[in-house]
Each structure stands twice: as structure tokens, then as C-alpha cells.
Amino acid sequence: MCSRCNYREILERAGLEATPGRMHVLEVVGSHPAPLSAAEIHRTVNRSRALDRVTVYRILDRLVEKKILQALSLGGRGRLFGLAPNEHHPAHPHFRCARCGGVQCLPPGGVRVDLAGVRRVFAGEIRRVEVQVEGLCANCLQRG
Amino acid sequence: MCSRCNYREILERAGLEATPGRMHVLEVVGSHPAPLSAAEIHRTVNRSRALDRVTVYRILDRLVEKKILQALSLGGRGRLFGLAPNEHHPAHPHFRCARCGGVQCLPPGGVRVDLAGVRRVFAGEIRRVEVQVEGLCANCLQRG
């Protein structure tokens, strides 16, 4: 669990009851160094407490809706969930290994994106920019 | 169909037979202004010619493997397929509307990404960087 995050407070400030299920999901996601799939979250939570698969999905949807979590589509079959950027956790790009599929968080501030050229010609409203990096992780690089 | 692309030649240079199915899939993807889902590609191809869903998936996998197409994970439920960047088609970011889910290709060169900060600390090999922009499209912006 992230020591700087009070999950109960986060939930209540978002107007959500701090139910055991939500607390548990949030702790699992917040304590993991990389974003997790719904299946991984479900498995992990259920090692200490029974919580239905559908309930996990509904909790995740709710937390994403309240911008407590963010969902990432990184090329695997489904979405991955991680803490959304906030005062303690700056936005950062994500890396996916083309060989083993492993996902890593890259350091924040390591990437600078200049969207000026897009804003000049794009008529819509830009809200969020995600940078995804693909390649070979250190492990797979060694093994050829 | 992109007038600058000779799809038969592209396939043969990649060591792939230029079968009718592959030609057709490639023409459908290449002639569309935005990336398409496998289902949309299947539907479109089948308006003029019977081609099994599984075959479409296998063709897409093969074309992505040969870097003729690229697959994008833009937050919808599945992947979208478009022409991979090549001499005629520079890489460009993609936009997804948070309200209607519509996807648009943004102009190339409109975005500059500086990865120096990542390269300094990341031990793996970086092969590709994808920039995804989310927001409201011009249409949805008008309608509130």
C-alpha cells in the first residue's frame, strides 16, 4: 500500500462508501508497482477475502469513473488498472515488452510531449495524453 | 486504397503470398481514413467476398507480424488496425473521443516526444512510441 495515500479518505472524498471490497481493491492496486488486470486484482483480493468477479469489475468501473484509478490499454487482451495521477503520483508513461508482455511504469518527467502542432489543426478538446512505449525489457534483451 | 501503395508488392516483399484475402484486407484497411476493428474489416470485406472471421484474424496477425499493419489499443474493447508507418505514411498520434468512442488519426509531425529522460534510466530496448490523445471530438463538443 502506498504510505502517502489514505484510501478511506480518497473514497469518501469521491462520495463513495469505503466498503471492505473497495478498500481491498484499492490497496491491491495501490501497492503493486505496475498496473494490474481485473483478473489479477480479483485473484489477489480473493487470497484473503471472497469477492465476486463481477463486483471487482463494478468496483473498478466506479473507481475509474471517479478518477481514483486509471485504465490503460497497452496492447494485451484487456485493460490494466493503476492509480490515477494525483498529487502524490504524477502521470508517467508505460512500457510493454513485445516479447514477454510484461508492463512497467516509466519514470514521470522522462517524457516530454509537445502537442502544439496538433492543437493548431484539431477541432476537438484534448483532455489527456497517454504515451506508450514498446520494446524489449531488460530480461528479454539478455535472453536474446 | 492508397494510390501510392502497391499492396501486391508490399506483400511479396514481406515474403507473403498475395492471396485474394490478404489483398482485400489490405485494401480495406489502407483505404479507410482511421484504424478499423477486426469486426469492421471482416464486415467490409464480406460485402464483396466471403472470407471467414478466423481467416481475417490470421491475416491481420500476419500483416502485423510483418509490420505491414500496426495494431492499436486505444481504450475500446479490442484492437484497431491501420497501415504501419512506412515511407509513404509517417507515424502519427491517434485521438479517441471519450463520449462517442470515435477514433481519428492526428496529423504527423504535430507531436514531438522527447524520450531522453526515459532512455537514461530504462534498461530495456525502446522500439516504438505511441501517443494517444483522449478528449471530445468536434461533434461531441458542439452537442454538449
Place this chain on the structure above:
DNA sequence: CCCGTAATGCAACTATGTTGCGTTATGAGA
């Protein structure tokens, strides 16, 4: 024309996510 190989079709299956609906837990107010 013959044959090995690659491509295709089809059915079944897996993984991921969603919906409907009945049950249970919670908390605000009487």
C-alpha cells in the same frame, strides 16, 4: 501432373467484460 506447404473454413473454446435480478448491508431519519 504430383506433392509438400501454406492458406482457408469451421467448430469449439478461452478470456474479458456486461446485464438482469434477487439478496444483503448500510446509514439517515423517525
Place this chain on the structure above:
DNA sequence: TCTCATAACGCAACATAGTTGCATTACGGG
């Protein structure tokens, strides 16, 4: 403390996206 409306939850069924196994067909080099 009791009541009740609401929100959370569980479970079965369903939906969508993608994969696998295996038989059949098409193709191209001898």
C-alpha cells in the same frame, strides 16, 4: 432502537474479442 430507501454485492446468463485444432483446399516448384 427500529424502519426504510438506497447502495453494494452475488450469481447466472449473456456478449464480445480473440484463439486453437483439425480437416480441406489452393498454390507453386519439380
